[in-house]
Amino acid sequence: MIEDTLAEEMVETARPDTVKLSRRTFVQLLGSGLLITVTEGVSLGQGRRGGGGGRSIPVAARIHINKDGTISVMTGKVEEGQGPRAQLSQAAAEELRVHVDLIRLIMSDTGLVPDDGITAGSRTTPSTVPAVRQGAATARELLTDLAARQWKVDPGTLIVREGSIRNEATGKTITYADLANSANVDDAFKQSVSSDIALTPVDEWKTMGTSVARPNSRDVVTGSHKYPSDIVRPNMLYGKILRPPSYGAKLESIDLSKAKAVKGVVVVRDDQFVGCAAPSSLAANRALEAIAKTASWKTVSQVSSRQVHSHLKKNARRGGRPGSRGSVKKGFADASKVLNETYEVAYVQHTPMEPRAAIAEWEDGKLTVWTGVDGPQRVQGDLARTFQVPSERVRVIVPDMGGGFGGKHTGEAAEEAARLAKAFGRPVAVHWTRAEEFTWAYARPAAVIECKGGLDDKGSLIAWDFTSINPGGSAIDTPYRIANTAILSASSDSPLRQGSYRCLGATANNFARESFMDELAAAAGADPLAFRLAHLDNPRIRAVLEAAAKHFDWPRRRRQATADVGIGLACGTEKNSVVAACAQVRIDRRRGRIKVEHVCEAFECGPIQNPANLLSQVQGCITMGLGPALREQLQFEDGKILNASFAGYLVPRFKDVPKLDIQLMNKTDTPSAGAGETPIIAIAPAVANAVFAATGIRVRSMPMEDALRKQL
Amino acid sequence: MDATITLIVNGQKRTVVTDPERPLLDVLREDLDVMGPKYGCGEGLCGACTVLMDGKRTLSCITPLGDADKKKITTIEGLADGDRLHPVQQAFLDEGAIQCGYCTPGMILSAVALLKENPRPTDEQITEWMNGNICRCNGYAKILNAVRRAASQIKEVTRS
Numbered sequence: 001m002i003e004d005t006l007a008e009e010m011v012e013t014a015r016p017d018t019v020k021l022s023r024r025t026f027v028q029l030l031g032s033g034l035l036i037t038v039t040e041g042v043s044l045g046q047g048r049r050g051g052g053g054g055r056s057i058p059v060a061a062r063i064h065i066n067k068d069g070t071i072s073v074m075t076g077k078v079e080e081g082q083g084p085r086a087q088l089s090q091a092a093a094e095e096l097r098v099h100v101d102l103i104r105l106i107m108s109d110t111g112l113v114p115d116d117g118i119t120a121g122s123r124t125t126p127s128t129v130p131a132v133r134q135g136a137a138t139a140r141e142l143l144t145d146l147a148a149r150q151w152k153v154d155p156g157t158l159i160v161r162e163g164s165i166r167n168e169a170t171g172k173t174i175t176y177a178d179l180a181n182s183a184n185v186d187d188a189f190k191q192s193v194s195s196d197i198a199l200t201p202v203d204e205w206k207t208m209g210t211s212v213a214r215p216n217s218r219d220v221v222t223g224s225h226k227y228p229s230d231i232v233r234p235n236m237l238y239g240k241i242l243r244p245p246s247y248g249a250k251l252e253s254i255d256l257s258k259a260k261a262v263k264g265v266v267v268v269r270d271d272q273f274v275g276c277a278a279p280s281s282l283a284a285n286r287a288l289e290a291i292a293k294t295a296s297w298k299t300v301s302q303v304s305s306r307q308v309h310s311h312l313k314k315n316a317r318r319g320g321r322p323g324s325r326g327s328v329k330k331g332f333a334d335a336s337k338v339l340n341e342t343y344e345v346a347y348v349q350h351t352p353m354e355p356r357a358a359i360a361e362w363e364d365g366k367l368t369v370w371t372g373v374d375g376p377q378r379v380q381g382d383l384a385r386t387f388q389v390p391s392e393r394v395r396v397i398v399p400d401m402g403g404g405f406g407g408k409h410t411g412e413a414a415e416e417a418a419r420l421a422k423a424f425g426r427p428v429a430v431h432w433t434r435a436e437e438f439t440w441a442y443a444r445p446a447a448v449i450e451c452k453g454g455l456d457d458k459g460s461l462i463a464w465d466f467t468s469i470n471p472g473g474s475a476i477d478t479p480y481r482i483a484n485t486a487i488l489s490a491s492s493d494s495p496l497r498q499g500s501y502r503c504l505g506a507t508a509n510n511f512a513r514e515s516f517m518d519e520l521a522a523a524a525g526a527d528p529l530a531f532r533l534a535h536l537d538n539p540r541i542r543a544v545l546e547a548a549a550k551h552f553d554w555p556r557r558r559r560q561a562t563a564d565v566g567i568g569l570a571c572g573t574e575k576n577s578v579v580a581a582c583a584q585v586r587i588d589r590r591r592g593r594i595k596v597e598h599v600c601e602a603f604e605c606g607p608i609q610n611p612a613n614l615l616s617q618v619q620g621c622i623t624m625g626l627g628p629a630l631r632e633q634l635q636f637e638d639g640k641i642l643n644a645s646f647a648g649y650l651v652p653r654f655k656d657v658p659k660l661d662i663q664l665m666n667k668t669d670t671p672s673a674g675a676g677e678t679p680i681i682a683i684a685p686a687v688a689n690a691v692f693a694a695t696g697i698r699v700r701s702m703p704m705e706d707a708l709r710k711q712l
Numbered sequence: 713m714d715a716t717i718t719l720i721v722n723g724q725k726r727t728v729v730t731d732p733e734r735p736l737l738d739v740l741r742e743d744l745d746v747m748g749p750k751y752g753c754g755e756g757l758c759g760a761c762t763v764l765m766d767g768k769r770t771l772s773c774i775t776p777l778g779d780a781d782k783k784k785i786t787t788i789e790g791l792a793d794g795d796r797l798h799p800v801q802q803a804f805l806d807e808g809a810i811q812c813g814y815c816t817p818g819m820i821l822s823a824v825a826l827l828k829e830n831p832r833p834t835d836e837q838i839t840e841w842m843n844g845n846i847c848r849c850n851g852y853a854k855i856l857n858a859v860r861r862a863a864s865q866i867k868e869v870t871r872s
Contacts, residue, residue, distance in 0.1 A: 081812025220813035223748030223788030402814025623850035646757040
């Protein structure tokens with residue numbers, strides 16, 4: 001399943017969703033206190049991914065006009081902190097021509113919303129925003145038609161403003177809510193969303209393009225927002241799952257009797273699955289500890305983190321045709337200088353602040369699960385298969401959750417809670433501990449990347465051979481003009497469960513490529529900025545690179561040499577956005593520390609839809625990227641994670657935050673691209689290049705502090 | 713062995729009869745339905761569970777319930793004065809210092825405790841104090857702005 005996730009992340013093709021609507025409808029009371037009519041019991045989308053969909057859904061599946069003047073907008077997307085709640089509310093408000101405060105966005109509840117695909121791959125902006133806009137624009141037109149019919153006028157003569165339809169000739173106006181009360185909107189909204197309807201051009205945006213705050217941010221600062229791990233059901237128990245002592249270990253025997261004898265504790269075993277539940281977490285933990293003491297396991301030998309890179313290299317499946325241009329053979333033969341280097345990246349964890357959590361409840365053969373996952377529809381399907389019930393009898397609800405970063409594509413806690421709830425006949429909550437999250441959640445892939453580059457006698461790059469083992473193919477291609485290239489993404493045998501992460505393989509591939517570009521620039525005796533620009537045609541990458549360098553004052557700072565202080569830069573593109581970063585580091589040789597003092601990053605993702613949120617994403621990406629660049633790494637041996645704690649796995653904290661200088665470039669003549677991932681890919685190589693400038697030491701392994709200490 | 717423990721949670725007297733070894737965090741969440749304090753690590757290393765105990769910053773995940781007997785516990789739910797947000801809450805809103813928001817209650821309470829002890833902190837002092845609170849969205853830059861803003865507003869209130 002994880003490899004499937006990885007593969008899906010790498011192939012970003014959207015698939016249109018299809019929807020079957022039952023004729024029967026029921027009235028659903030929503031959290032917002034509004035009554036809306038929704039279709040019952042049928043899956044609103046069959047597509048498992050894609051992100052856009054909506055092309056064949058009825059308007060009613062997307063938009064509902066409430067009697068009080070608010071408008072419910074339904075989406076399968078999940079809010080995990082990256083801003084879709086504000087952004088999709090803006091999208092709907094823009095096309096409906098209403099104030100954004102009137103939008104009530106209903107997200108990620110398989111009983112209520114269409115399938116917009118998993119929240120991943122930066123797809124919300126390019127796919128779901130247009131899908132919501134089309135739904136809203138179609139709704140606006142249908143409402144205008146209804147008003148025109150009531151007034152017996154041509155709809156073309158009517159003007160829509162602030163949720164009111166106005167007949168300029170007569171001065172008559174009617175609000176959407178009045179219309180919903182008087183006309184048969186439900187009938188009209190059975191029509192399909194029009195995929196070719198005209199959307200508001202960027203230069204006419206009123207709500208999109210502005211810094212709308214997350215609509216429920218007040219609930220966040222007052223503590224009233226309920227995260228998946230905050231959901232409580234009547235008569236609920238706290239569940240715990242017995243984990244093997246090491247990867248691959250098989251349970252041979254266990255004695256459940258003592259735990260079963262404890263009042264209030266329930267225990268279940270189904271082959272390798274053992275779980276217990278109790279009225280409090282502590283009681284459940286104690287029961288689990290008692291059970292675990294009686295377990296005997298058959299362990300299997302596992303690769304350790306020290307051997308992981310040689311293991312990945314040895315097991316690389318290099319088959320398949322590399323992406324190539326020209327002839328690398330000829331290119332290297334013609335080269336006057338050839339460089340050959342290998343880069344390595346460690347496994348890292350996402351460690352979202354909210355660990356995996358789920359609460360499951362069975363009632364009359366129907367399963368309801370509240371959980372924190374990126375793909376509610378996918379998890380609905382997985383649960384239906386696991387428990388062999390039709391998917392319409394499974395409802396997955398994802399309350400706005402506490403972070404994901406690509407780490408919550410799968411529904412482990414949901415399945416565990418559902419198994420326990422089924423066994424015990426009561427609602428059960430399963431909240432993973434931090435150690436479980438470090439150990440049993442999938443990791444970002446480790447990588448070995450082999451680079452070979454050839455320069456001609458003028459210092460131009462003429463041959464490029466790039467083999468990336470294990471991280472995946474994101475951003476693997478070089479954006480530079482090189483006549484002869486061979487580029488290959490090779491899979492391997494991963495000793496850890498691995499899967500998506502913010503921008504996935506692009507971080508590793510960009511680290512290697514942009515570090516190696518710096519090595520080639522040095523070999524050519526060229527300035528790293530000039531060397532890149534000399535090989536760069538892509539005008540968007542050139543623009544961000546030049547902007548970052550200008551704001552950072554690259555040429556002047558490059559001339560100023562201070563002992564153990566250095567600057568570096570890097571750029572890249574992925575998911576149709578472009579980024580460049582300049583960084584200054586200070587090396588503490590005695591302690592072997594790299595202090596990143598200043599980062600200037602320029603980012604461009606087309607027309608900016610929400611500047612404040614975009615800034616948060618770019619700031620967050622840079623700081624998050626510093627973690628794996630400098631210190632984060634999963635250490636493991638004999639199938640055990642040795643640092644499954646924030647004590648030994650060092651994520652960025654306040655003290656690690658550099659001075660951040662961010663240039664957001666608003667390019668309005670291209671479609672908006674997602675922005676929650678690509679801003680992470682330039683920081684690690686920019687830091688590596690700055691470390692080289694400061695010390696003359698080339699660090700080719702992430703995390704870099706460990707690697708630098710070995711070379712100091 | 714169960715014990716009777718009395719807490720003053722956000723101004724309300726709450727009595728529980730339970731195992732005093734249970735973490736204060738668990739009792740707030742599981743017995744008293746106070747969900748603001750979050751589980752993040754269970755080891756006192758991330759600050760998500762931060763509450764104020766008799767006004768002092770306290771990591772509720774490593775505080776045994778027994779140590780909180782008869783103490784005043786302030787959680788994020790108890791900061792606002794009716795509809796009026798605490799200046800630190802308001803500053804987080806004004807700066808948009810929220811991404812997923814899961815760390816936010818702990819961040820806000822840590823900042824409240826800081827400003828109580830030191831109403832005019834320097835950036836270095838804010839960074840030093842807040843370093844125990846992790847934000848995995850890495851929204852530190854805006855959180856720092858929010859704490860600065862709250863400090864300046866509290867100063868203004870004090871002056872007027």
